[in-house]
Amino acid sequence: MEFAANITLAALLQQVLVGLSRTTILFIVASGLSLVLGVLRIPNVAHGSLYMIGAFCTYTVATLFGQSTLGFWLALIIAPLIVALISFIVERGLFCHLYEREHLMLLLFTFSFTLVFGDLVKLVWGSDYRSLTPPAFLMGFITISDLPFPKYNLFLLVVGPLVAAGLWFLTQKTKIGKIARAAAVDREMVGAIGINVNLVFAAVFVIGCYLAGLGGALVAPTQNITQGMDHAIIIEAFLIVIIGGLGNIWGALLGALIFGLTDSIGILVWPQFAIVFPYVAVVLVLLFRPKGLLKSTW
Amino acid sequence: MFKALFSTKTTVIGILLLGIFLLLPQFLSRFYIYLLALIFATGLLATSLNLVLGFGGMYQFHHAVFYGLGAYALALFATKSGLPLWAGYILAPVCSAALGLALGLITVRLSKLYFGMLQISLGSLVWAIVYRWYSFTGGDDGIHGIPVPDLIGSSTGAYYFNLIITGACLLLMYLIVNSPFGRVFQGIRDNPERCLAVGINVRSQQLVGQTVAAFFAGVAGTLFVTVEGSVFPDLMFWTLSLEILIMCLLGGWFIFMGPMLGATIMVTLRTFVGIYTEYWTLVLGIVLMLLIFFMPEGVLGLVIHRTESKEPAAREAG
Numbered sequence: 001m002e003f004a005a006n007i008t009l010a011a012l013l014q015q016v017l018v019g020l021s022r023t024t025i026l027f028i029v030a031s032g033l034s035l036v037l038g039v040l041r042i043p044n045v046a047h048g049s050l051y052m053i054g055a056f057c058t059y060t061v062a063t064l065f066g067q068s069t070l071g072f073w074l075a076l077i078i079a080p081l082i083v084a085l086i087s088f089i090v091e092r093g094l095f096c097h098l099y100e101r102e103h104l105m106l107l108l109f110t111f112s113f114t115l116v117f118g119d120l121v122k123l124v125w126g127s128d129y130r131s132l133t134p135p136a137f138l139m140g141f142i143t144i145s146d147l148p149f150p151k152y153n154l155f156l157l158v159v160g161p162l163v164a165a166g167l168w169f170l171t172q173k174t175k176i177g178k179i180a181r182a183a184a185v186d187r188e189m190v191g192a193i194g195i196n197v198n199l200v201f202a203a204v205f206v207i208g209c210y211l212a213g214l215g216g217a218l219v220a221p222t223q224n225i226t227q228g229m230d231h232a233i234i235i236e237a238f239l240i241v242i243i244g245g246l247g248n249i250w251g252a253l254l255g256a257l258i259f260g261l262t263d264s265i266g267i268l269v270w271p272q273f274a275i276v277f278p279y280v281a282v283v284l285v286l287l288f289r290p291k292g293l294l295k296s297t298w
Numbered sequence: 299m300f301k302a303l304f305s306t307k308t309t310v311i312g313i314l315l316l317g318i319f320l321l322l323p324q325f326l327s328r329f330y331i332y333l334l335a336l337i338f339a340t341g342l343l344a345t346s347l348n349l350v351l352g353f354g355g356m357y358q359f360h361h362a363v364f365y366g367l368g369a370y371a372l373a374l375f376a377t378k379s380g381l382p383l384w385a386g387y388i389l390a391p392v393c394s395a396a397l398g399l400a401l402g403l404i405t406v407r408l409s410k411l412y413f414g415m416l417q418i419s420l421g422s423l424v425w426a427i428v429y430r431w432y433s434f435t436g437g438d439d440g441i442h443g444i445p446v447p448d449l450i451g452s453s454t455g456a457y458y459f460n461l462i463i464t465g466a467c468l469l470l471m472y473l474i475v476n477s478p479f480g481r482v483f484q485g486i487r488d489n490p491e492r493c494l495a496v497g498i499n500v501r502s503q504q505l506v507g508q509t510v511a512a513f514f515a516g517v518a519g520t521l522f523v524t525v526e527g528s529v530f531p532d533l534m535f536w537t538l539s540l541e542i543l544i545m546c547l548l549g550g551w552f553i554f555m556g557p558m559l560g561a562t563i564m565v566t567l568r569t570f571v572g573i574y575t576e577y578w579t580l581v582l583g584i585v586l587m588l589l590i591f592f593m594p595e596g597v598l599g600l601v602i603h604r605t606e607s608k609e610p611a612a613r614e615a616g
Binding site: 043045094097098101103104105107108109111112113114115116118119120122123231235238239242246272273275276279280282283286287290291 | 357359404407408410411412414415416418419420422423426427429430431535536537540543544547576577579580582583584586587590591594
């Protein structure tokens with residue numbers, strides 16, 4: 001067990017960049033979860049399944065176009081929309097009848113979707129893993145102080161802030177964002193002044209799930225697309241939302257940073273147990289700030 | 299006291315059931331004996347979860363970690379220590395209880411959803427360690443061919459062992475639920491503020507509750523090893539925890555025997571649906587959806603509800 005023997009500054013820089021691109025994915029997924037949790041109060045376990053469906057759809061759409069650059073861009077647009085459509089159907093068909101139930105029931109109800117979606121993905125795509133190559137102009141590496149760094153990860157570093165800015169604009173500047181924030185604090189009051197809360201809820205749910213699909217679409221070229229990627233991401237996303245503060249999108253960003261960086265730097269320090277570092281970080285945060293780092297909307 | 303806790307009806311049904319289960323191995327094939335032994339272990343696990351969930355109102359989202367730890371502790375005692383095999387059966391649940399106490403010290407300060415989420419995160423941490431520690435836990439391969447004492451090595455032996463231990467643990471848990479501690483625990487579930495106001499230390503009661511539940515989950519873990527002879531990290535994965543929650547919901551979590559019934563239905567369904575299709579979780583998901591929509595009280599809850607409204611005199615609730 002080589003303990004912290006091979007850490008150089010360049011390697012550290014490389015891992016930080018890797019961690020930041022991982023943060024992008026985590027942030028996009030967790031912010032969607034946080035949005036749904038904050039406004040609708042649904043702990044949506046199926047969020048990870050939607051992420052997985054997003055990744056598989058990206059693969060299918062991109063492959064239809066022969067994994068060309070055009071195919072990649074189209075997949076990036078279409079796959080999250082498919083996920084949003086699925087979530088719209090599910091919300092209007094089923095969830096909207098259950099808003100008054102307690103959290104435990106809602107959690108189990110979303111878990112039933114995890115089970116169903118998991119098997120549906122197996123039915124549609126089979127149980128083999130798929131892999132997708134990034135488009136030509138994002139292939140290959142650039143060297144940063146003599147160490148190779150994948151171009152696609154740099155692309156993620158650009159996308160992350162863009163999504164964050166888009167979410168900021170949506171929640172702070174648009175009407176639906178303002179109504180959603182109001183509904184998160186007091187849904188009866190928002191209903192009482194004549195706003196159709198159900199429609200706002202549906203919109204927020206669909207946007208949140210769209211983000212899960214987008215995360216899946218973005219992650220698709222970086223890893224194997226497999227069964228089980230839903231289980232891996234959902235726990236991470238939940239922890240990020242919890243340490244950030246329920247329903248707080250900036251908290252999700254902060255949580256994703258903590259999670260992504262401790263994970264990638266942990267690999268440098270102690271490869272075998274790198275998985276442990278983010279969890280330890282979560283426990284430490286919650287020991288000192290049981291309700292998360294930033295203010296929760298609850 | 300005995301009369302107050304066990305009505306004549308309950309006693310008669312209990313003794314009858316025990317008699318039937320004692321005789322069953324004479325008539326059943328090996329497969330069904332194995333299935334029943336597995337149901338006992340799973341049912342004990344679900345009942346131990348219900349101790350904190352249904353009777354304590356705690357959102358114990360990651361109960362499987364105590365089950366898995368019990369199983370792993372037994373496996374490691376049996377394969378890596380020089381202790382006699384029976385010693386593991388006593389030490390493993392104690393390990394689970396210790397983990398329950400340790401996690402509880404961190405988590406009971408939080409309430410409801412935060413409690414559950416922290417529980418999941420800490421449990422996942424334990425899972426991650428077990429999953430990665432190849433040299434000690436066997437990583438994602440797990441440990442296979444765990445030796446069990448000769449007395450319970452055969453499938454019939456394992457069946458009787460599981461039957462007796464499960465029965466004893468259920469009796470113990472029933473006594474706990476109806477003890478002063480159990481009453482306080484249910485009071486906390488129904489109204490934590492009032493309990494706090496009359497001077498009950500809510501946090502320490504919950505801590506004790508979680509430790510006790512973790513102990514019984516550990517016992518269930520040892521029973522699983524007795525039947526299967528192997529352990530693997532899925533035993534403490536969070537999806538299993540939610541499956542146990544479903545068992546409690548399915549059977550009815552305000553009734554003592556509800557989770558046992560839920561576990562029986564789940565394990566039986568999984569085994570037989572699994573024969574016909576590989577898409578067992580699809581079936582489970584749909585069953586769960588229907589359940590939440592139409593039967594939030596669970597099967598046993600519904601049955602008791604119906605019979606009570608028909609004959610108000612029968613106020614038997616367990």
